[in-house]
Amino acid sequence: MSNNQFKRGELYSVINGMATTAVARRLQKNFRNAGLEITIEQWSVLYHLWKEDGLSQLELGNRTFRDKASTTRLIDNLEKQELVTRVASKDDRRINLVYLTDTAKPLQQITYELANKTMNEALQNISKDEIEVVKNVLQRVYDNLTNKDLV
Amino acid sequence: MSNNQFKRGELYSVINGMATTAVARRLQKNFRNAGLEITIEQWSVLYHLWKEDGLSQLELGNRTFRDKASTTRLIDNLEKQELVTRVASKDDRRINLVYLTDTAKPLQQITYELANKTMNEALQNISKDEIEVVKNVLQRVYDNLTNKDLV
DNA sequence: TTATATTAGTTGCATAACTAACTATATGTC
DNA sequence: GACATATAGTTAGTTATGCAACTAATATAA
Numbered sequence: 001m002s003n004n005q006f007k008r009g010e011l012y013s014v015i016n017g018m019a020t021t022a023v024a025r026r027l028q029k030n031f032r033n034a035g036l037e038i039t040i041e042q043w044s045v046l047y048h049l050w051k052e053d054g055l056s057q058l059e060l061g062n063r064t065f066r067d068k069a070s071t072t073r074l075i076d077n078l079e080k081q082e083l084v085t086r087v088a089s090k091d092d093r094r095i096n097l098v099y100l101t102d103t104a105k106p107l108q109q110i111t112y113e114l115a116n117k118t119m120n121e122a123l124q125n126i127s128k129d130e131i132e133v134v135k136n137v138l139q140r141v142y143d144n145l146t147n148k149d150l151v
Numbered sequence: 152m153s154n155n156q157f158k159r160g161e162l163y164s165v166i167n168g169m170a171t172t173a174v175a176r177r178l179q180k181n182f183r184n185a186g187l188e189i190t191i192e193q194w195s196v197l198y199h200l201w202k203e204d205g206l207s208q209l210e211l212g213n214r215t216f217r218d219k220a221s222t223t224r225l226i227d228n229l230e231k232q233e234l235v236t237r238v239a240s241k242d243d244r245r246i247n248l249v250y251l252t253d254t255a256k257p258l259q260q261i262t263y264e265l266a267n268k269t270m271n272e273a274l275q276n277i278s279k280d281e282i283e284v285v286k287n288v289l290q291r292v293y294d295n296l297t298n299k300d301l302v
Numbered sequence: 303t304t305a306t307a308t309t310a311g312t313t314g315c316a317t318a319a320c321t322a323a324c325t326a327t328a329t330g331t332c
Numbered sequence: 333g334a335c336a337t338a339t340a341g342t343t344a345g346t347t348a349t350g351c352a353a354c355t356a357a358t359a360t361a362a
Contacts, residue, residue: 017175018216019289020168022296028320041348058310065169070349072312077347094310094357124295126288133284137277138170144275145173176350192318209340221319223342228317245327245340 019122027118034114036107042078043111045071046100049084050108054097056089083107170273178269185265187258193229194262196222197251200235201259205248207240234258 028040038046048063049055055063061071075098078084083104089095123131179191189197199214200206206214212222226249229235234255240246274282 017168017171019292020171021216022293024168025320026296039347056310065172066348067350068311069313069351072310073348076312092310092358096311122292122295126291130284130288133281134288137281137285140277141170141273142173144273145177179350190317207340217318218320219341220321220343224318227342243328243340247341 023118023122026121027115030114030118031111034110036111036114037081038083038107038111041074042081042083045074045078045098046083046104046107046111049098049100049104054087054099056095056097057086058095060098174269174273177272178266181265181269182262185261187262187265188232189234189258189262192225193232193234196225196229196249197234197255197258197262200249200251200255205238205250207246207248208237209246211249 024040027043031038031040031043044064045060048060057071057075058068060066060075061068064071066074075084075086075096079086081103082101084098084100086096087099089097175191178194182189182191182194195215196211199211208222208226209219211217211226212219215222217225226235226237226247230237232254233252235249235251237247238250240248
């Protein structure tokens, strides 16, 4: 019997990601309570642009784990809210580089604070060691399912 | 400084749930490759009905971590595919009890097997102890954010 | 240099999520 | 019994997801 055999009844709770969902919902709520009109999905894109502005849509999709269709529409919505602009690359005109606008810049500080607050709420009474194990395991799960595409 | 302070750059990967997403996508793919036409969201509802048939929509929503509007539409779609039927409760006619049809019953075995297969793919080289820590931490994260609704 | 293949992004279609407002049934209080 | 309140479920509106088919631009190969 494999080392990783689950009792069937336990499977769903592992797959379900209820904790992830709960964190996302709480962060969204904290955004809303602070009067921020952005979704956490939009924020996930802004987050990567604050780290490195002017990424291509494809690269943004990779970093936020989305396919290109989802990325297209997320950026459509961000553009509608005037938080980013698309600029065709001069080297390769197939590529759209995505840049933050001045409207987006002041959101960085407040959303970082709200994300920190949310994580503190989520991680009450959970030790640093436990968090490290979780991060490590989830990374390995991700790698198990994506590095080799054997299906 | 709090015990749970994160370096900012690490925040997103924790919130994002990329591992959860990857597992869900792989399970969906495994369903599709086996010729099953159901979504994992639909499967999550069937999963609970196989454990206990005839639950109310609200109870199904609780067990699958959905609000009632989402539950309504999920069951609409399951009904369209003739996998479940709604039966008004005789005791309280506001309540819809949801029952599996004969069409749904043969799906149980094959989807359990595919879920097991998916979890084995996901959890390669991850020890039982690590899995226990992850499950325990995620449960506590969930509890931290839901037991007391202090926002 | 022309034909073919690849790549980045968009669009159509279907499912699903959440909020808020709504309907219908039950319950509680006077 | 009548009126207010609570509860279960539905509907409308918006955003997001994924797949597949498409366009436009670039790269490769003959």
